[in-house]
Amino acid sequence: MHASNAPDHILNARLPLWLLPRTWPTSAGQPALADLHLAQGCIQAMVPHDPARPLPAGTTWDLAGALVLPGLVDAHTHLDKAFTLPRMGTVKPGLLGAIEAMMVDRQGWTEADIRQRASRALQWAHEAGTVHVRTHCDWWEPESQPLAWGVLRELAQEWAGRITLERVGLIPLHLYTERATAMQLAATVASSGPGALLGGFVHSTNWDPQALRHLFEAAQHHGLNVDLHVDEELHPGALGLATTAALLKELRFEGHVVCGHTCALAAQDEATALATLDAVAASSITLVTLPITNLLLQDATTGRTPRQRGLTLVKEAHARGIPVLVASDNVQDPFCPVGSFDPLEALATGVLAAQLDAPFDRWSEALCRADWLRRGPDALPLQPGSAADLIVFNQADRWGFPSRTQPRVVLRNGRVTSGHASAAWHVADTTPALAAGATPAPSTPIPARSLA
Secondary structure (H helix, E strand, O other), rough: OOOOOOOEEEEEEEEOOOOOOOOOOOEEOOOOEEEEEEOOOEEEEEEEEOOOOOOOOEEEEEEOOEEEEEEEEEEOOOOOOOHHHHHHOOOOOOOHHHHHHHHHHHHHHOOHHHHHHHHHHHHHHHHEEEEEEEEEEEOOOOOOOOOHHHHHHHHHHHHHOOOOOEEEEEEEEHOOOOOHHHHHHHHHHOOOOOOEEEEEEEHHHHOHHHHHHHHHHHHHHHHEEEEEEEOOOOOOOHHHHHHHHHHHHHHOOOOEEEEEEEHHHHHHHHHHHHHHHHHHOOOEEEEEOHHHHHHHHOOOOOEEEEOOOOOOOHHHHHHOOOEEEEEOOOOEOOHHHHHHHHOHHHHHHHHHHOOOOOOOOOOHHHOOOHHHHHOOOOOOOOOOOOOOEEEEEEOOOOOOOOOOOOOEEEEEEEEEEEEEOOHEEOOOOOOOOOOOOOOOOOOOOOOOOOOO
């Protein structure tokens, strides 16, 4: 017997601690297992499992303690560059060498080429259980939109309902030098459809605080959120993140800001780095760390083992209540030869590189919080009424997580879309059989419990 592809009830699920209310019961020092009740593709209720409670009517899975996460968020990717590495020759080490190789390759890009590679990336993400992807799109000419920008907009429409795809115009800081050009760029982004954000590449090689001010003024004027590549280097004098926090306060910026990489924090003296994080904590900034690419590109020199890790200060940021997301970044391009558009791969790298403890109960949150990509109140997933987007891990356990997480069953709106549900999960349907011609009695809804 095979488990149904659309269960009505999922019993004995092990959910991460961050997802549970403070009043959730514990057993032997661990959170009690959870029962999830679904209806019409949404979560109806999430309650602690009670073995004395009668089995509910309908199709039921009993996971016997298998780990479960909400749908994943990949907050920082580059779909326009993905899978370009096989057609490149030798790439010079480091960030600037990768940029040089990409500039050569992009001269041969076509819409069909971009669509094929980005579609492959989205399919991989979908199979991994990702429900929200934010992609950056290289934007080098102030007068025209990149070839990939329109393709990514079309893909966002085609994938709607399966993956929410946001697009960030990744514009080098020097293009914001003139305020009028900054306003023009922001107007173009704002008029290019929903899910578009203004972005910038902020690095010590192009540092211009006035240009950064123009970027935020233009975003403010056109009502855009901002997503930056900032301080992606180990230069202790990098000022991008600190200046961003100061500008947001001065301008009373009304949108939301994401700062990716911020590697320079790890190269600065403790007092300077922590002062910057204190300023970030007082603003509406979400940090995104990209462990795989940062380990490969930072402190990279041919024939020399790297001495520095290149990660941002994730533990210190987390301790200050700063939202921190972990994301895939580049996949199989000159910036990163590996990757699979599975955010859990990035988290596994981050667990080792940053020595993160309790990766399932604490740090898996960094893969699941789409609300951290926008301004507004916290909105935890799997609350009553939210989409039943779930990932069940067949072989992983909380001690070794995220090891052995590749075998997984993905549910979107309560239905299996990837992987194979185990027959062992299936509990006999307890819905009473109806006599011929009988009218089914209305089912009694399971009340949604307050999880505050």
